[in-house]
Amino acid sequence: MTRIIVQPQGEGDKRPKGNLVRRQSIWTRLTHWLWVLCLFFLLFTGLQIFNAHPSLYVGEQSGFEFSNSVFSIHAERMPDGSIGGFTTIFGNKFETTGFLGYSGPEGREQVRGFPQWLTIPTYQDLATGRVVHFFFAWVLVGTLAVWALASLVNGHLRRDIVPGRADLRGVPGDVVRHARFRFVRGRRYGPLQKLSYFVVLLVLFPLIILTGLTMSPGMNAAWPWLVDIFGGRQTARTIHFVVMVLLVLFFVIHVAMVILSGPINAMRSMITGRYRIDAEEEERP
Ligand code: HEM
Numbered sequence: 001m002t003r004i005i006v007q008p009q010g011e012g013d014k015r016p017k018g019n020l021v022r023r024q025s026i027w028t029r030l031t032h033w034l035w036v037l038c039l040f041f042l043l044f045t046g047l048q049i050f051n052a053h054p055s056l057y058v059g060e061q062s063g064f065e066f067s068n069s070v071f072s073i074h075a076e077r078m079p080d081g082s083i084g085g086f087t088t089i090f091g092n093k094f095e096t097t098g099f100l101g102y103s104g105p106e107g108r109e110q111v112r113g114f115p116q117w118l119t120i121p122t123y124q125d126l127a128t129g130r131v132v133h134f135f136f137a138w139v140l141v142g143t144l145a146v147w148a149l150a151s152l153v154n155g156h157l158r159r160d161i162v163p164g165r166a167d168l169r170g171v172p173g174d175v176v177r178h179a180r181f182r183f184v185r186g187r188r189y190g191p192l193q194k195l196s197y198f199v200v201l202l203v204l205f206p207l208i209i210l211t212g213l214t215m216s217p218g219m220n221a222a223w224p225w226l227v228d229i230f231g232g233r234q235t236a237r238t239i240h241f242v243v244m245v246l247l248v249l250f251f252v253i254h255v256a257m258v259i260l261s262g263p264i265n266a267m268r269s270m271i272t273g274r275y276r277i278d279a280e281e282e283e284r285p
Contacts (some may be wrong), residue, residue: 054113
């Protein structure tokens with residue numbers, strides 16, 4: 001049965017408060033803040049690497065003689081003699097001057113894919129971008145391995161991440177609650193939380209790691225089947241980029257949900273492990 005809670009949300013919430021419960025293990029908390037650190041550096045160094053050739057293709061090949069580009073950022077001379085930035089997505093061209101293609105402080109604009117404020121380092125430096133990117137990529141791999149092992153052993157994976165039938169049945173009700181900005185503060189994640197964490201941890205993270213490995217020449221020699229699975233290195237690069245965009249979208253919604261559902265309680269649970277549940281949730285196991 002769908003339960004709709006009608007009280008307002010947030011820290012000023014008048015709902016009767018329940019006890020503090022132990023919600024997050026040390027492994028969940030530790031790995032969570034490592035995801036944040038890794039993804040921060042991976043995103044901004046990734047955009048630095050992307051800027052070296054700001055176009056994406058689908059298929060085995062890329063180059064001037066092929067028309068398999070699905071996304072590209074470039075600069076063009078405008079009719080009035082100035083330079084403009086443009087982004088083309090599936091053949092549809094948009095002017096993006098000041099952000100994509102041509103950007104920078106007034107009078108010092110540059111032809112570059114993503115702007116300076118979105119890349120590490122801020123100036124064009126592919127070598128540094130690659131070193132930092134690969135370092136944090138391996139930290140991410142290690143963190144995922146530690147998270148998977150700990151979560152398997154302490155039951156977090158089965159209990160909180162892999163959605164069961166009851167969770168899937170609860171999705172429509174949870175969508176309605178979220179649309180009305182009503183959040184249940186229980187001992188466990190709600191159906192949408194479970195589903196989104198499942199997708200991030202067990203679909204998007206493995207996918208971004210595997211497509212990253214597919215682009216690495218060393219791995220091409222060791223595991224040539226990776227290139228076949230992803231339909232070529234160019235397609236792997238495009239999937240890698242799309243997964244990055246999905247992770248950024250997740251991040252924006254995730255942080256918005258933390259703020260809307262009561263940021264102090266949520267942050268306490270991710271720092272100390274303790275979370276204050278609603279009084280009416282106390283009887284639930
Ligand atoms: C790189 C970006 C981030 C990713 C990929 C991410 C991912 C996740 C995942 C997968 C979980 C579930 C963890 C588990 O149960 O094993 C989680 C929980 C959580 N995250 Fe994040 N997170 C990110 C950034 C943040 C930030 C910046 C904040 C703080 C504003 C935050 C606050 C939280 C909180 C409070 C929870 C626990 C939610 C709850 O107990 O209801 N996250 N996050």
